[in-house]
Amino acid sequence: MKILIQNATIIPQNENVDAEWFVGDVAIEDELIVAVGQVPDTFEPQEIIDAKDRILMPGFVNCHAHSAMTLLRGFAEDLPLQTWLQDWIWPAEAKHTEETLSVGNELAIAEMIKSGTTSFLDMYVRQDLLAESLLRTGMRGVLSRAVLTPEGDVEKHLKDNVELKYRYQDENLVSVFVSAHAPYTCDDRTLLLVREAALEHDMGLHIHISETKKELDDYLEQFGKTPVTYLNDLDMFDAHTLGAHCVHVTQEDMHIMAEKGVCVSHNPKSNLKLASGVAPLVDMLKYNITVGIGTDSVASNNVLSMIDEMKIASLLQKGILNDATALPAKQILNLATREGAKALRLAGVGQIREGYQADLILLDKTGVHMLPGFNPLTDVVHSATHQDVTHTMVAGRFLMKDRILTTIDEDKLKHDIKELSGFFG
Amino acid sequence: MKILIQNATIIPQNENVDAEWFVGDVAIEDELIVAVGQVPDTFEPQEIIDAKDRILMPGFVNCHAHSAMTLLRGFAEDLPLQTWLQDWIWPAEAKHTEETLSVGNELAIAEMIKSGTTSFLDMYVRQDLLAESLLRTGMRGVLSRAVLTPEGDVEKHLKDNVELKYRYQDENLVSVFVSAHAPYTCDDRTLLLVREAALEHDMGLHIHISETKKELDDYLEQFGKTPVTYLNDLDMFDAHTLGAHCVHVTQEDMHIMAEKGVCVSHNPKSNLKLASGVAPLVDMLKYNITVGIGTDSVASNNVLSMIDEMKIASLLQKGILNDATALPAKQILNLATREGAKALRLAGVGQIREGYQADLILLDKTGVHMLPGFNPLTDVVHSATHQDVTHTMVAGRFLMKDRILTTIDEDKLKHDIKELSGFFG
Numbered sequence A, B: 001m002k003i004l005i006q007n008a009t010i011i012p013q014n015e016n017v018d019a020e021w022f023v024g025d026v027a028i029e030d031e032l033i034v035a036v037g038q039v040p041d042t043f044e045p046q047e048i049i050d051a052k053d054r055i056l057m058p059g060f061v062n063c064h065a066h067s068a069m070t071l072l073r074g075f076a077e078d079l080p081l082q083t084w085l086q087d088w089i090w091p092a093e094a095k096h097t098e099e100t101l102s103v104g105n106e107l108a109i110a111e112m113i114k115s116g117t118t119s120f121l122d123m124y125v126r127q128d129l130l131a132e133s134l135l136r137t138g139m140r141g142v143l144s145r146a147v148l149t150p151e152g153d154v155e156k157h158l159k160d161n162v163e164l165k166y167r168y169q170d171e172n173l174v175s176v177f178v179s180a181h182a183p184y185t186c187d188d189r190t191l192l193l194v195r196e197a198a199l200e201h202d203m204g205l206h207i208h209i210s211e212t213k214k215e216l217d218d219y220l221e222q223f224g225k226t227p228v229t230y231l232n233d234l235d236m237f238d239a240h241t242l243g244a245h246c247v248h249v250t251q252e253d254m255h256i257m258a259e260k261g262v263c264v265s266h267n268p269k270s271n272l273k274l275a276s277g278v279a280p281l282v283d284m285l286k287y288n289i290t291v292g293i294g295t296d297s298v299a300s301n302n303v304l305s306m307i308d309e310m311k312i313a314s315l316l317q318k319g320i321l322n323d324a325t326a327l328p329a330k331q332i333l334n335l336a337t338r339e340g341a342k343a344l345r346l347a348g349v350g351q352i353r354e355g356y357q358a359d360l361i362l363l364d365k366t367g368v369h370m371l372p373g374f375n376p377l378t379d380v381v382h383s384a385t386h387q388d389v390t391h392t393m394v395a396g397r398f399l400m401k402d403r404i405l406t407t408i409d410e411d412k413l414k415h416d417i418k419e420l421s422g423f424f425g
Helices: A067-072 A081-093 A098-114 A127-137 A154-167 A188-200 A213-223 A227-233 A251-260 A268-273 A281-286 A306-321 A329-343 A376-383 A410-419 B067-072 B081-093 B098-114 B127-137 B154-167 B188-200 B213-223 B227-233 B251-260 B268-273 B281-286 B306-321 B329-343 B376-383 B410-419
Strands: A002-010 A022-029 A032-037 A047-050 A054-058 A060-065 A117-124 A140-147 A174-176 A178-180 A205-209 A241-245 A263-266 A291-293 A360-364 A389-394 A397-401 B002-010 B022-029 B032-037 B047-050 B054-058 B060-065 B117-124 B140-147 B174-176 B178-180 B205-209 B241-245 B263-266 B291-293 B360-364 B389-394 B397-401
Touching: A054 A329, A054 A376, A060 A241, A060 A263, A060 A291, A060 A306, A060 A329, A067 A081, A067 A098, A067 A117, A098 A117, A098 A127, A098 A389, A098 A397, A098 A410, A117 A127, A117 A389, A127 A140, A127 A154, A127 A174, A140 A154, A140 A188, A154 A174, A154 A178, A154 A188, A178 A188, A188 A205, A205 A227, A213 A227, A227 A251, A251 A281, A263 A281, A263 A329, A268 A306, A268 B306, A281 A291, A281 A306, A291 A306, A291 A329, A306 A329, A306 A376, A306 B268, A306 B306, A329 A376, B054 B329, B054 B376, B060 B241, B060 B263, B060 B291, B060 B306, B060 B329, B067 B081, B067 B098, B067 B117, B098 B117, B098 B127, B098 B389, B098 B397, B098 B410, B117 B127, B117 B389, B127 B140, B127 B154, B127 B174, B140 B154, B140 B188, B154 B174, B154 B178, B154 B188, B178 B188, B188 B205, B205 B227, B213 B227, B227 B251, B251 B281, B263 B281, B263 B329, B268 B306, B281 B291, B281 B306, B291 B306, B291 B329, B306 B329, B306 B376, B329 B376
Parallel strands: A002 A047, A002 A054, A060 A117, A117 A140, A140 A174, A140 A178, A178 A205, A205 A241, A241 A263, A263 A291, B002 B047, B002 B054, B060 B117, B117 B140, B140 B174, B140 B178, B178 B205, B205 B241, B241 B263, B263 B291
Antiparallel strands: A002 A022, A022 A032, A054 A360, A360 A389, A389 A397, B002 B022, B022 B032, B054 B360, B360 B389, B389 B397
16 A cells, blocks of 8 residues: 655654654555655555645654553542552452453553554553454554562463464564563562563563652662662663663662663653652653653553653653753654654654654644644644544554544444443442 | 533532532523523523533633733743743744734634633733733633833833723623732832732732742842742732742742732643742642632643643642642642632632523543543543533633634634744744
């Protein structure tokens, strides 16, 4: 399939292109971008999209999600963390069935497509179900089955996780990480099993690290080490590691993370909502740590909007650091697209660039809240909402056109969600 | 005109009603709400709206705006405050004409209607032009012409401002405050002239207070007083005072503000974006200070979305105070509606309540990012965007229906904005 998108305001995010934006065309052939800017006359498209009122940019890469939790949006709110988890979230999650997991996954994917996300990393149970949803919907995902020592069955969960990698190894849309839930929910044996699996099968490793001050304080008290130094002393970071949150990391931690190539998923909304704090994002970037952006689950967000995360990440660093120049629009857009793709080891993703995957979005630039339109980059970060995304393409296939999902029956999905009302309490 | 809105999910914000939400009907006659919940059979509507898929709540009250600055959205970004002001914003503002002010005002009003704001306070020049826009569009506004000592013409600007009050005293949609721009831009004589005008003509008084740490430090160094104690010693607070920002206020300041009935416009996004800091909102509420929410201008925001402000205000206090229970949805909704109305002295505004002004909005609750819909309050604060607002009514008149503006020609407005492209540079 050959598609030509014309007259778009392109934010390329191409690391080899200096221009922050320009007006031009993009040609897509099958799953790839084949030309950007000027498209040769010899290109014969089967479909032409006029994008003169649109911003075209790479789709967002969401580095930390628990997709099936979408069914718990608004279920438990404004509560202290431990009450929220122990009295509300964990008992609800214990009720999950294959049906609730699948409907929750599909709601998450629908919301991500509608908000311009074109790939994401998930950490949750039963990633086999999510793999099926990816193929059914055409979404790109990185799967990871979190293992926890108290849950038991560590070997089995890890084996299932690794097995998924081989089952889908020829599948462009599906890739697989291993995952240890967190240092404090995994004993050393579990952590080392996950590390070994990552190294043996050349898989990325996903883990929550230093989300709360309590976690840091507990580690300092119990081991005289931070969670980062604890994990480093176990050589966990020999694997390609993506740490979620990293709110309470020290300068020494960041030095280690940079040296060992540990990547970070920065999840500012969840960190604020659960009162975890504000991660030292600008510092991490000074250490040249690869940082992507994540939403975490809707239970602590309450949406999967990467535009929200960018806006709040940027505002927060400016406000907290007393520096209005911190996290300019171009930089935060990089994190939400190409840097996230690096963190997820998605080669050829996250840039509008010849030979790259055609994972891209169009945004309406004509809404009154987007006018007069001086600066497409700040308009996306600071003015747009996720509802300005009109088209979402993954691997050359439109999953949304003019706000209509093409691979998900939205009415049926809403019907299925209604049928499950009352299920969680 | 009699209008009946049926089967809505109502968030009443009525201070005499305990229920946070319920499903019911709302009857409107002329500019007033005449029944809520059960509407008597004797009510004979000329128009019926089915709102079974809608949340109905009071429209938002934006307590601090500089409307005509909408034309500078995205004009100067990610810059240090002084560079931003001196090299970009002030030179651009100096170019304003009647035409740019009017088009800017109309863009602001269009954006406010589309984002569910039904009344706002403006502080800027030429409020006579804005008054005309209010009447033309059906929007409710509180006008205030900021006076500054260096600008000169203090008496004239103040006289013009007061004159507006009398010109529009029989007009439901228009009310008028006086305004001193800020303590640091007004000498004592100017401040006292504004105070006298407020007291003589029974007008509210709007002023920026303690927006930046620099302002606080300068006052402490120069006068040994905070801006709040400085103004208090001038007896400024004898007038009904609405202070914008109040980011850097001390415990003693808050004590004085509570005692003197000083109200606050909390503008969290602007405070973050300009690197001013985070106001002690929870503390101010503990002192029983009346706090409303404001957007400030789009030049430092970049939108006029009260939903954005609520979301970020709430997330920020939770994250900064390390308390996930801080600023629950009900409380922040109160600030954005009925408390704001009190701050603006808009009697009978900001609640869905018999005898109150029919200033209300409907929001679509069926978007995928709003499902499954456990909690309409947190869904509005934490899941919705301003684009979920479908209908906006001011004083019983729909200014937007199904996202279509009824009193503003959106195409013509966009054309006018395009005609002005290049005007500011």
